[in-house]
Amino acid sequence: MANHPSESPVSPTQRDFQEFMQRGDDFFKIELLRPARAWYNKALELNIETDMVRQRIAECDRMLSFENKVVGLLCIVAAILLIALFVI
Numbered sequence: 001m002a003n004h005p006s007e008s009p010v011s012p013t014q015r016d017f018q019e020f021m022q023r024g025d026d027f028f029k030i031e032l033l034r035p036a037r038a039w040y041n042k043a044l045e046l047n048i049e050t051d052m053v054r055q056r057i058a059e060c061d062r063m064l065s066f067e068n069k070v071v072g073l074l075c076i077v078a079a080i081l082l083i084a085l086f087v088i
Contacts (some may be wrong), residue, residue, distance in 0.1 A: 017048045026054065033060045033067070 010018075024039035037060040044053045 009056050013046055014048065021045070021053070021056075026044045026059065028056070031063075033064050036060055037064070 018038050024036045024043065026034035027033070027039060031037035037057055040053055040057045040060065044050060044057065
């Protein structure tokens with residue numbers, strides 16, 4: 001059996017962190033931002049690589065803010081169209 005000095009054992013906390021980040025990344029890739037943010041928050045609770053985790057949470061927040069603005073605009077447009085239909 002070969003010994004690999006570059007491979008150090010991974011602690012359970014580090015393993016959990018990696019799993020939480022992977023799940024967050026998987027949701028982020030398919031643009032499910034709320035679940036991605038929830039997994040990143042779980043990773044943040046472990047206090048490992050907090051700067052990176054905070055950056056990913058900030059990116060989710062930025063995209064969610066944009067998404068909320070788009071939804072708001074679409075609601076306004078839909079309301080205007082409905083009003084126009086009833087007026088005509």
